[in-house]
Amino acid sequence: xxxxxxxxxxxxxxxxxxxxxxxxxxxxxxxxxxxxxxxxxxxxxxxxxxxxxxxxxxxxxxxxxxxxxxxxxxxxxxxxxxxxxxxxxxxxxxxxxxxxxxxxxxxxxxxxxxxxxxxxxxxxxxxxxxxxxxxxxxxxxxxxxxxxxxxxxxxxxxxxxxxxxxxxxxxxxxxxxxxxxxxxxxxxxxxxxxxxxxxxxxxxxxxxxxxxxxxxxxxxxxxxxxxxxxxxxxxxxxxxxxxxxxxxxxxxxxxxxxxxxxxxxxxxxxxxxxxxxxxxxxxxxxxxxxxxxxxxxxxxxxxxxxxxxxxxxxxxxxxxxxxxxxxxxxxxxxxxxxxxxxxxxxxxxxxxxxxxxxxxxxxxxxxxxxxxxxxxxxxxxxxxxxxxxxxxxxxxxxxxxxxxxxxxxxxxxxxxxxxxxxxxxxxxxxxxxxxxxxxxxxxxxxxxxxxxxxxxxxxxxxxxxxxxxxxxxxxxxxxxxxxxxxxxxxxxxxxxxxxxxxxxxxxxxxxxxxxxxxxxxxxxxxxxxxxxxxxxxxxxxxxxxxxxxxxxxxxxxxxxxxxxxxxxxxxxxxxxxxxxxxxxxxxxxxxxxxxxxxxxxxxxxxxxxxxxxxxxxxxxxxxxxxxxxxxxxxxxxxxxxxxxxxxxxxxxxxxxxxxxxxxxxxxxxxxxxxxxxxxxxxxxxxxxxxxxxxxxxxxxxxxxxxxxxxxxxxxxxxxxxxxxxxxxxxxxxxxxxxxxxxxxxxxxxxxxxxxxxxxxxxxxxxxxxxxxxxxxxxxxxxxxxxxxxxxxxxxxxxxxxxxxxxxxxxxxxxxxxxxxxxxxxxxxxxxxxxxxxxx
Numbered sequence: 001x002x003x004x005x006x007x008x009x010x011x012x013x014x015x016x017x018x019x020x021x022x023x024x025x026x027x028x029x030x031x032x033x034x035x036x037x038x039x040x041x042x043x044x045x046x047x048x049x050x051x052x053x054x055x056x057x058x059x060x061x062x063x064x065x066x067x068x069x070x071x072x073x074x075x076x077x078x079x080x081x082x083x084x085x086x087x088x089x090x091x092x093x094x095x096x097x098x099x100x101x102x103x104x105x106x107x108x109x110x111x112x113x114x115x116x117x118x119x120x121x122x123x124x125x126x127x128x129x130x131x132x133x134x135x136x137x138x139x140x141x142x143x144x145x146x147x148x149x150x151x152x153x154x155x156x157x158x159x160x161x162x163x164x165x166x167x168x169x170x171x172x173x174x175x176x177x178x179x180x181x182x183x184x185x186x187x188x189x190x191x192x193x194x195x196x197x198x199x200x201x202x203x204x205x206x207x208x209x210x211x212x213x214x215x216x217x218x219x220x221x222x223x224x225x226x227x228x229x230x231x232x233x234x235x236x237x238x239x240x241x242x243x244x245x246x247x248x249x250x251x252x253x254x255x256x257x258x259x260x261x262x263x264x265x266x267x268x269x270x271x272x273x274x275x276x277x278x279x280x281x282x283x284x285x286x287x288x289x290x291x292x293x294x295x296x297x298x299x300x301x302x303x304x305x306x307x308x309x310x311x312x313x314x315x316x317x318x319x320x321x322x323x324x325x326x327x328x329x330x331x332x333x334x335x336x337x338x339x340x341x342x343x344x345x346x347x348x349x350x351x352x353x354x355x356x357x358x359x360x361x362x363x364x365x366x367x368x369x370x371x372x373x374x375x376x377x378x379x380x381x382x383x384x385x386x387x388x389x390x391x392x393x394x395x396x397x398x399x400x401x402x403x404x405x406x407x408x409x410x411x412x413x414x415x416x417x418x419x420x421x422x423x424x425x426x427x428x429x430x431x432x433x434x435x436x437x438x439x440x441x442x443x444x445x446x447x448x449x450x451x452x453x454x455x456x457x458x459x460x461x462x463x464x465x466x467x468x469x470x471x472x473x474x475x476x477x478x479x480x481x482x483x484x485x486x487x488x489x490x491x492x493x494x495x496x497x498x499x500x501x502x503x504x505x506x507x508x509x510x511x512x513x514x515x516x517x518x519x520x521x522x523x524x525x526x527x528x529x530x531x532x533x534x535x536x537x538x539x540x541x542x543x544x545x546x547x548x549x550x551x552x553x554x555x556x557x558x559x560x561x562x563x564x565x566x567x568x569x570x571x572x573x574x575x576x577x578x579x580x581x582x583x584x585x586x587x588x589x590x591x592x593x594x595x596x597x598x599x600x601x602x603x604x605x606x607x608x609x610x611x612x613x614x615x616x617x618x619x620x621x622x623x624x625x626x627x628x629x630x631x632x633x634x635x636x637x638x639x640x641x642x643x644x645x646x647x648x649x650x651x652x653x654x655x656x657x658x659x660x661x662x663x664x665x666x667x668x669x670x671x672x673x674x675x676x677x678x679x680x681x682x683x684x685x686x687x688x689x690x691x692x693x694x695x696x697x698x699x700x701x702x703x704x705x706x707x708x709x710x711x712x713x714x715x716x717x718x719x720x721x722x723x724x725x726x727x728x729x730x731x732x733x734x735x736x737x738x739x740x741x742x743x744x745x746x747x748x749x750x751x752x753x754x755x756x757x758x759x760x761x762x763x764x765x766x767x768x769x770x771x772x773x774x775x776x777x778x779x780x781x782x783x784x785x786x787x788x789x790x791x792x793x794x795x796x797x798x799x800x801x802x803x804x805x806x807x808x809x810x811x812x813x814x815x816x817x818x819x820x821x822x823x824x825x826x827x828x829x830x831x832x833x834x835x836x837x838x839x
Contacts (some may be wrong), residue, residue: 006445014398021400022441029450030393032372036388036452047157050086053134056116063114063121066090067137070547072156074139076110080128080264081273082141085259086164088157097258098460099231100408100470101502103279128263128567140143141261147223149263153247156257164232164257168248174221175625175635176240176248177267178534180214180499181511183207185524185828186623188240188636195236195252197339197469197498199439199446202547203512205519211437211512212499213469216274217248218267220629227262227270229277233469233500235451239254255466266629267533268618269625275535276615279505283614284538285491286738287357287604287712288430288508290319290597292569293580296546297324300340301347307580308356312710316581316593317600319711320569321351322432323360332367332420334374336426346426355711359430359493360423365402366474368394374419378403383412385464386454393453395440404438404449406466407474409456416475417482424486429481430493433507436472437498463836472498476507482593489740493758495567499536508538510567516545516576521558522653526638528565540567549577551654552584553690560693561651563599564606564643566620591691597708599694602647604704604720604733609644612735626649627665637663646701646731650686652693660688670725675785675809702753702765719779723752726763726786728780730754735775749773763823784811784823793821 005519010018051068062075062082070088076084087094114123121132128149129142131511156166157521170176176188183203184191194209204538215230217238228250229236231593236252243249246821252260262272293311298304304321311318315349327344328337336344348358361741366375366384384392384403392403405412420431439446453464476496494507503509511527514520524541533538543562544555550572559581562568567679572579581592599606609620619626622642625634640650640662650662664680671678671686678684686694697703703723711714749771758764763784787809794801796818804813812823 004516006441007443010441011686014400018396018398018400018441022396022443025395025401025440026442028776029122029393032387032452037450037515045152047159047578048088049155049157050137053121053132054083056121058114058116061108062112063123065121065132065137070158070450072137073139074123074132076112076123076125076427077107077260078273079110079125080262080269081277082130082261084139084156084259084261086158095646097231097256098131098260100473101173101229101231101233101278101500103502103505104277132336135647139701141226141264143223149226150219150225150228150261153244153687158257160603162254164252164255166228166230166250166257166259167230170219170241170246171221172246173632174219175632176219176532177623178214178216178218178227179238180531180534180536181212181527181699182215182530182772183210183523184526184530185636186529188530190241190245192237192239192242195230195238195469197437197500198448199435199437200512201445202515204515205523212472212503212509212531213535214499214501215250216501216534217250218270218533220267220625220635222630224263224265225267225270225629226264227260227274229260229262229274231258231260231501232256234466235468253465261506264360265627267836271533271535271619272617275504278502278535279540280617280729281504281614283491283611283743284508285493286603286607287319288493288570289566289603289610290712291317291360292567293318294322294324294569294571295576295579296572297326298322299337301327301344302832303330305346305350308354310580310582311467312354314582314589314593315710317596317708317710318356320357320359320430321616322571323358324567325361325363325398327360328399330367330372331363331397332369332372333362333365333399334423335382348828352427355714357429357493358427359495360428361432362397362436362479363397363435363470364404364407364433365395365397365401365435365440366402366405366671375403377406378415380416381411381787383409383415388452388454393449395449397435397439397441405475406456407471407478407480408458408462410458412456413474413478413481416478416678418488420479420482424482426669431483431492433472433475433479433496434495436475437468438471459833461593461625462686465721466617472496473500473503473506476503477505480506490494491741496627501535501836504536504538507565509536510539510569510571511541513546513573514542515547516550516554516572517548518554518653518655520545521554521561522639524558524561524565525641526652528621529619529623529638529641530715533623534622535617537613537620538566540565540569542569542571544572544579546571546573547576550579552588555584555596556588556690557652558590559595561649561653563595563693564602564621564641564647564649566606566610568599569830587690590656594691595693600709600712601707602643602703603706603712604735605647605731606643607738608704608732610732612732614646620644624663624665634663634665646698646703646729647699650693650696652688653656658686658687658689660694661685662696664696668727669696670699671695672697677786697725699725700755701725701727702755704731704733716776718777719773719781722780722782724755724763724765724782724784726755727759728756735771736773743773747770747773759833761825763825765818765821767819778816780815780817782813782815782818782821784813785809786824787811789826791823792826793824795824796820798822
């Protein structure tokens with residue numbers, strides 16, 4: 001949130017009271033700042049290094065090395081993951097590590113071979129080698145054939161004031177990814193980035209930091225992929241070759257120097273292990289993968305109903321409508337304004353009948369108001385963040401002077417969950433956690449709470465410097481627990497603006513308050529891709545842009561670009577023009593209807609990719625370099641993306657363009673719209689008129705598709721379409737009821753469909769099922785594209801197919817079920833003649 005004159009904007013939105021509260025709370029915090037604040041200074045004395053290794057002690061999971069200035073613990077978490085800790089005090093043992101980011105703490109013991117040589121210590125697991133040179137301490141990780149994965153430059157350092165630093169060597173061909181939400185191109189090499197969540201002022205390309213930092217770095221080079229998880233939530237930075245071109249440097253102003261190193265043959269292997277450590281996404285309700293519509297704000301009640309009716313009358317699919325802050329009573333969270341929403345429960349019941357879900361915004365700030373039950377109960381339960389003198393800290397937000405729950409306290413999280421009762425009783429389906437950096441208002445715009453504010457940290461105690469970055473994640477955790485409390489049999493839909501490593505366990509996110517420009521459209525791709533490469537794949541942009549006004553072309557192209565991203569929502573800001581799919585007239589309305597319809601047809605495939613992300617931590621949408629990890633030319637490509645491994649999306653990102661050039665990864669691909677077979681490993685140029693999103697399907701894919709619908713569950717079709725793109729490959733489909741928690745008890749199934757050519761030029765389509773779930777559909781329609789001639793015969797489970805059609809290169813086979821379909825090609829003149837007996 002930022003305006004050229006913030007106080008004027010506050011006055012217009014919420015009146016003079018908000019202006020007065022902003023000035024008053026700012027004045028109080030200024031007094032506390034003078035008393036408790038610390039002036040930033042250049043760090044002196046210089047950085048310390050541990051020096052030479054003095055003793056080496058092996059234990060069951062690794063080694064401890066006492067050095068001249070401190071001690072280092074190297075512990076194997078898994079064969080391909082090593083945890084490193086530094087304690088500057090060599091005379092005290094390491095305390096048990098505490099981290100809100102880490103989900104899994106119990107790991108199977110790793111068999112290692114440790115050898116203490118005179119000048120080096122070597123430890124070898126089944127996946128990699130850790131080598132420590134003793135004079136001085138220098139660490140490197142190597143492959144089993146002794147190729148360097150990563151190695152110290154200067155290595156681990158600390159300052160007497162508590163700061164910590166890690167310096168590693170960047171390899172010459174290394175490309176850099178991850179690190180959360182960044183308004184940058186995909187490859188982050190050469191950048192210096194801040195590890196601190198903020199509510200940025202109208203961010204543009206290159207602005208840093210943003211709302212959601214994740215201190216996980218993913219490096220790709222000729223030896224494979226590796227990750228560094230800097231497990232320190234204090235304010236810090238990461239320099240990826242900006243200050244020194246060959247050096248990767250993490251810094252934190254305070255806290256323990258603790259990090260994890262991961263290694264794998266490719267990015268997916270690294271992300272699988274990293275998300276095993278920090279947690280993976282929960283399986284979302286299927287409706288949350290549908291189209292979602294939002295603005296700041298839809299009100300009053302009739303306006304919301306009118307928007308819903310427009311979607312249905314115009315035959316444009318939509319699953320979710322949002323209520324932004326104007327639904328609240330004076331911006332007090334957990335309330336609604338009965339003058340604007342005279343019967344919120346009845347409105348939600350009506351929307352539910354039409355197939356809509358309702359998600360409401362919730363901010364952390366609790367208005368200081370003795371007549372406000374949420375505030376008084378919070379005071380009674382002692383749940384608010386505190387100043388050093390024990391008083392609750394106050395700052396201005398939308399509701400005026402407010403206190404802020406301490407989500408690092410179990411008591412506060414429990415109290416927070418209780419406050420949702422009225423909203424859930426009214427029928428609210430999901431939670432949108434906003435302003436949770438946390439952001440506060442000042443006369444200069446958005447800021448945050450001072451470093452010295454006290455946090456409970458589940459009884460350990462800490463300050464805001466070390467817990468600011470965790471605030472959004474822990475608010476998301478508290479809201480997730482609320483959803484589980486009041487709807488234990490339904491999957492939660494929970495969204496956060498600010499987050500941190502591990503927050504993916506509790507909530508999805510979006511890329512914040514973007515702007516209606518073509519460059520922000522392009523930024524959407526790189527930002528979403530890097531979030532996926534940071535272990536937080538459930539994200540997407542505000543389609544059309546939040547700030548300023550999109551025109552019809554920009555909105556339409558943005559909708560196309562985001563159509564296969566995990567989070568698919570249009571949102572726009574206060575005082576902007578209408579930004580619904582029909583707002584720009586024709587031809588945009590009909591094109592947007594078709595684009596949204598395309599999303600729903602692809603939902604079975606998208607849902608499978610989400611399930612795979614939950615199971616293995618793989619990104620849902622992926623950069624094209626993941627198809628060819630050794631192709632350095634692809635490492636910076638961020639104008640297209642892959643959905644899973646098999647769908648290549650190449651949106652138009654420039655105004656007026658009617659053609660699009662895109663590199664197809666090695667292999668064979670089909671143009672989705674024409675079924676033309678194209679050779680990969682080259683750049684192709686295809687038509688891209690306004691109504692067409694360039695889209696390619698990898699040969700060997702069997703693409704599951706649904707029929708058109710207005711919302712998820714609109715009509716239960718008895719037929720699932722399987723669209724076969726001939727080639728060698730396997731497609732995985734995941735199925736369950738899409739809504740409840742029965743899948744946790746085994747009510748799900750995986751379906752594996754493969755296809756390929758045998759030595760007799762028969763196309764073989766095989767299908768096997770693993771799991772207990774019985775889907776609603778009872779029929780399969782199998783379409784095989786790209787056939788040059790009508791098949792000689794089609795067999796299903798070794799019997800002649802009962803019903804099949806062929807027309808214009810497309811074969812259609814209708815069956816109840818199958819395990820194997822054989823498509824027999826007509827004989828060629830060059831085929832060897834087979835001799836048959838005459839009887």
